Every structure is written in C-alpha cells, then in structure tokens.
Amino acid sequence: MAKEISLSSPPERVKLFDKVVSLSDIKQHRLAIPKLQAKMHFPLPDASSSRGTLLRMHDSEGKLWRFRFIFWKSYQGYVLTSEWNQFVREKGLSVGDTVSFYRSTAPEMQLYVEYTLQANRDATSSSEVVFEQTPDVQEFKLFGVTISSNVN
Structure with missing residues (x-):
C-alpha cells in the first residue's frame, strides 16, 4: 500500500532572534550566539562538556541541519559549530548577512534557521579587487568600498 503524503501547510512559527554574521563567524567556522538569546531560546549545554548539545534545525527548503551548540571557554560564550561552515558555503553567506x-x-517545538543576504550586496565579491584608471586618479574597490588616490 502506498504511503500517503500530507499536503498540510508548514507549522506556525515564532521568531526567536536574528544574528548578523560577523567576520569572525565566517573565519572561525562558528556562529557566536548572544548570551541572552542562547539562554532564552536554546537548551544550554553542560559547560563541563566539550560535546555540547546537538540542535536540529530545518531551513526554508526543508533541509535538516545539525549544529553543535557549545559553550566555548576561550570565547566565554555560546556558539554553533559542526555544520555551520557547510551552511555558510551552501547558502553563500558573507559578513553582514542575517541568520534568523x-x-x-x-x-x-521544532527549530528553524533562515537567512537574509544583504540588500546592498555589491556584484563584486568581498575578495575581489577591481581597478579603474584615469590619467591622474586611480580607483579600486576593496570590500565594496571605492578607494581613490592621485597618481601624480
């Protein structure tokens, strides 16, 4: 007998909080969670355990993400690790984007994670440098900022 597929609407959700992605969130392969938000919304991991707690979250496409939620002693704060780096790569996140x-x-009480890319994201990626030259002025873009200098 074939299994029936439910076409019900997705469950109603409440927003917990937003986190703007920082450079250290990208470079250190972890998402720092503000302490107040961590304590209010997530089951706190045992501070004596390096294993932390596994948080299962679905994204807007229905994909299941398994983030390790730990208290990072050197940071003295809570962070999401494990699949965070893969989430960043797959979603194309960069500094200034928002994770909700x-x-x-x-x-x-299923958890969900979504993201919003910066509205003013330039077509130039943050790692590219674009040079434009005129006879006496040199301009280039670095991290989305136009820098000019006189070349006399």
Whole structure:
C-alpha cells in the first residue's frame, strides 16, 4: 500500500532572534550566539562538556541541519559549530548577512534557521579587487568600498 503524503501547510512559527554574521563567524567556522538569546531560546549545554548539545534545525527548503551548540571557554560564550561552515558555503553567506532563528508553535517545538543576504550586496565579491584608471586618479574597490588616490 502506498504511503500517503500530507499536503498540510508548514507549522506556525515564532521568531526567536536574528544574528548578523560577523567576520569572525565566517573565519572561525562558528556562529557566536548572544548570551541572552542562547539562554532564552536554546537548551544550554553542560559547560563541563566539550560535546555540547546537538540542535536540529530545518531551513526554508526543508533541509535538516545539525549544529553543535557549545559553550566555548576561550570565547566565554555560546556558539554553533559542526555544520555551520557547510551552511555558510551552501547558502553563500558573507559578513553582514542575517541568520534568523524560529521555533514552531506545535508541541514538538521544532527549530528553524533562515537567512537574509544583504540588500546592498555589491556584484563584486568581498575578495575581489577591481581597478579603474584615469590619467591622474586611480580607483579600486576593496570590500565594496571605492578607494581613490592621485597618481601624480
């Protein structure tokens, strides 16, 4: 007998908080979670355990992400690790983008993660440098900022 597929609408959700992605979130392969938000919305990991807690979150496409939620002693704060780096690569996140966390209102209280790219993201990626030259002025873009200098 064929399994019936439910076409019900997605569960209702409440927004927990937003986190703007910082340079250290990208470079250190972890997402720092503000302490207040961590304590309010996530099950706190045992500070004596380096294993932390596994948080399962679905994205807007329905993909399941398994982030390790730990207390990072050197940072003295809470961070998401494990699949965070893969999430950044797959979603094309960069500094200034926003990651949003939600929880379903259903009894199982499923967690969700979504992202928003910067609205003013330049076509030039942050790692590219573009040079434009005129006879006496040199301009280039570095991290989306136009820098000019006189070449006399």
